Amino acid sequence: MTAAELLAAARTLVDTRGDELTGLWPRAAALAGRQALEAALDDLWAVRAPGLEAASARAQLDCLPDYLGDRRLAGEAASAWAALSTACHHHDYELIPTADELQARFAVVERLVARVGVTAPRPSSVRPA
């Protein structure tokens, strides 16, 4: 799945109603959203810095401002990743994120995906599913 597809899937999880997803959708959406963000980073590295995708997420985010060409968006992406990651691990005392929180993070991911599309246009960024 592409970054954009993963993001769309994450959003669908938030918006779709259905008893079978009651209570689990926030975590599922966070997992999908974080992968959308990571996929966008992979796309960026593939064009601008091959090999960097193997580094730790923390290291990738540290390098992001230099390669993305938008320091502000890079900062927001880093905090979105941290927030989504929190929901991707079990925390005893934290409850799942709210829909508003998730949507705010997804908006950042969406801008990141768009920005990567401009900064690192490459046909191969559309991977086979």
Next chain:
Amino acid sequence: MDPALEQLILERLGDSDLPEAAQDLVLAACEGAAELERAIGGDAAPRKTDAAQLELTEAPPGAYLESVAVQGFRGVGEAATLPLTPGPGLTIVAGRNGSGKSSFAEGLELLMTGASTRWATRTAVWREGWQNLHFDGPTIVEAAVLVDGQPGRTKLQRSWAHGEALSPGDCAVTTGDGTQTTLDALGWPAALSRYRPFLSFNELGQMFDELKTMYDALSAILGLDDIEALALALRDARLARDREAKALRQRLKDLTQRLAAIDDDRARTVSAALAADPPDLDAVELTLDGVDAGTDLHTLRDLAALRAPTIEAVDGALEALHEARKGLEACAGTDAGRAASLAKLLETALAHDEQHADGDCPVCGTTGVLDEAWRLESARAVARLQDDAGAALRAEQAVRTARRRVSDLLPAQPPPTVSRARDLGLDPSPLEDAWDGWHAQRDRLDDPAELARAREELDRLRDAAAGLAAAATEQLEQREDAWRPVAVELTRWLPEARSAVRATAALPTLKAAEAWARDAAAALRTQRLEPIAGAAKANWEALRQGSNVSLEGFHLRRRGNNRSAEVDVRVDGSDASAFGVMSQGELHALAISVFLPRAALAESPFRFMVIDDPVQSMDPSKVDGLARVLESAARSRQVVVFTHDERLPEAARRLGLDATVLEVTRRPGSVVEVRESRSPVERYLEDARALVRSEGVPAEVAERVVPGFCRHALEAACSQAVRRRRLGRGDAHADVEATLADATKLYPRLALALHDDEQRTSDVLRTIGNRFGKQHIGTVKLVNQGAHEPVGVDLRDLVRDTGVLAHQLADAQ
């Protein structure tokens, strides 16, 4: 008054040595202030002497909650239902701030009480947003309740049109058989204030904001409102009379001073009457009415009324005397006596002659002289003589009458009043002299000169009398001028004074009744507080974990309008005031300690209690205590606790407490969902299975997210193992939580769970292989990698393997 309380009062009265009059006042006060006033006025209703006359109202039937549903209210858009299990037990409703969970708690409170404590202090702007923004249908809050002895469920509902301002509205109540009834008919409104089954976070904080807030909270549930009201009614009545008595004393002092400055018998009489204890107001009234005016005033009034004979009367009398005397002179030379005697003699001679007619004179013996001519002559002489005698007699009589008329113009002596004029500073001597002069003159009225002198004497007397009367009148007016304003004031004041005198008379009895009621209230307060205080202390012992503050006792004190709750605590063995030494979290814990036994009183019809967010500002060790305390309360009551984080559910699970955890989530558009949540491990595994099964989630999306849920399950299993081990061996709560918070990722968590050391991540996979089987090395690797990218395995197998591993990890020693 609450009949049960009235019964208690009757019993206590029976055992007391309070005088009967004071007992009557206490009983009248039980009926309210109006009845008390009547009783003080001596007009009491017949006394209830025994309990048989009291109608003991039965306590309202008990009730459990079955569900709470809200729609278009606060954070909830379309209808959302919070399902609850009727019956004793602990239900924890967990949801993030903003998830809509508090809308259930607030909705229920609004539904049952028509108000919300959380809103009471909010601004209008805040209240305007009470309806949900994402919903344009009506706002509906309803609850299904199982009421003792009533088949089916009773439904409570309040509703408001969209856009309506917040107002309590009416609560529609429908019983199991479809009958419409009201909250009042259920007997709940009174019980709601007394045994309030709701405790919001705001109340937790406010309970100790002011000492009297806690007093009020406790006093209400102690069911002593009525006896407090009784004591207050007596006190108010006593105060009102105190004021009256004081005003009376002041007024008496003022009046006495003013009266002393007035030289008037009435002032002296009134002064004396007012000086009596109690003041003799009847005497005052008599004096004001003029019935008892005093001697001076009578004297003055008599003097002022002094009148000498008028000139006309004097002239008339003197003229009549003059005329009479002239008539007498006209009869002069007539000897009335001789004429009468002669007439009688002749009559006798004529009579003799008629009987013995011999013609001889029986007196001189001359014969033949008594002939017919003599007889005729003699008869004529008798008639003439008789006329002469009568005229003279009448003239004499007329003179006597005229003389009497003159001397009757004035009595011989002046009236006694005249001499008393001297006592009043008036000079009666001119009058007395004139009187003496007249007296000397009145017997000498024989000639016109004497009559003229008599007239002069009378003129002098008239002038003197008029002078004395004028002086008396002047003095009378002076006295009236000084007296009248006071008299007017006294007249106006009399009704008030009578009331004040009655009030003063009622005071001792009233004071005795008041003191008795105050003591009774204090005694009942202590007696009723005892079980609650005991339970609160026990709760605090469970909650205090880690606190050096121990709870010694509660006291509720009331002095008039000053109410205070005193909480005696000891800090490291030294006495202290709870409010000085306890932290916010400790105060909250204390508030909960008090709330639980209060809401669990047997008399309360509410078998449920709803607590909103008690965990805030509590440190982790207290949460364990809280979970235990709540669970113990839940053995006899349906306890519903709302919480914004996972600490309480976690503590309940770890401590093995029997709790139902409901999770509230809110989708976009204020769609609020509630689901039951098991342990985190079970929940993640179930979520993973649901995602695999789900037809609504594309396989490629499931492949992306399911491994993440599996990793969650393993992490949660690790936490469970770490907590059980570390807390079990006595590690500090805070330390354990800090360690777990630092190790959020899978490998450090596994290292902690397996090696009790988050650093030993490199040993994790080998240990898992050794302890749980080689295949689980793959499980761990797959779930960790799969959280980031597709791993291309059968998700069903992955979830199953994760479940096996997670359960083993959770039990790891």
